[in-house]
Amino acid sequence: MNATDRLAELFMRFPGIGPKQAKRFVYYLLREHSHFKEQLIKALEELKFTGKQCEMCFRYFGDKNPNSTKTMCSICEDETRDRSILMVLEKELDMDAIEKTGSYTGLYFILGNLVPPLTEKPSEIIRIRELTLRIHSTLEKDELKEIIFALPVTDYGDTTKEYVEKTIKQIVGIEKAKLSNLARGLSSGLELEYVDRNTFASAFEHRN
Ligand SMILES: [Zn+2]
Structure with missing residues (x-):
């Protein structure tokens, strides 16, 4: 296989390509x-050694x-962020979009996926164990006041929310934290990953 075909095959592994x-x-x-090619190669070289997942x-x-032995991303590490609010999201792109609006100062948790309706073992699809541990330890430190669901308004989003809600309600002490949702107007037809500053600010302000 020549270099161009090999490269095309690699690009095809990207989502949606x-x-x-x-x-x-x-x-x-x-x-x-x-x-441009040199910049691309350099960026890929850096990623090879430095791609990490925030704990x-x-x-x-x-x-x-x-x-470095860094285990946390710059957002989680940032001590000026409001540790009493935790936003639960599906994916990194949603988090990037919200960060870009500059109007949220709390912390995040990425589930990594959404649960399809009628799934038998949702715990194998999303990071529910990790979320439970995270909430548990934050509650112990008496830091957590609110958990905000920022999930899409679709069957998958609703199934995910119901499952997560049901599971975290069993955590000891969870009644000390409020559970809320971004206002629904936001994601009807519009994906969170494309959200602009005003839409997000309004969905956040009207969370319920
Ligand atoms: Zn992080």
Whole structure:
């Protein structure tokens, strides 16, 4: 297999990328100046050594220092963030979008997936064990005041929320924290990962 076909095959492993899109990327790279390719190679080289998963929110992050023992991402590490609010999300992209609005200062937890309706073992699909542990330890430190669900308004989103809610309600001391949802107007038809500042601010303000 030649280099362009090999590269196209690799691009096809990305979520949502089919053969045509993959080829388009390859042709783009063939056309581009070498400076862009060098930047790309350098960024990939860095990721190779530094891609880590945060032990608190479970998002993947890059760590510039290959020798560091850092286990938390910059958001979870940031002591100026409000530790009393925990937002539960499906994926990293949603978290990035909310961070970009600059209007949320609490912490996050990424479930990693959504539970399809009628699933027999939802615990194998989302990070429910990790979330339970996280809530448990935050409650012990008396830090947690509110858990906000920021999940899509779809069958999958609702099934996930019901399951998570049911499970965390069994945690000792959970009654000290309020459970809330981003206002529904937000995600009807619009995905959280594309949310803008005003829409998010309003959904957050009107959470219920
Ligand atoms: Zn984190």
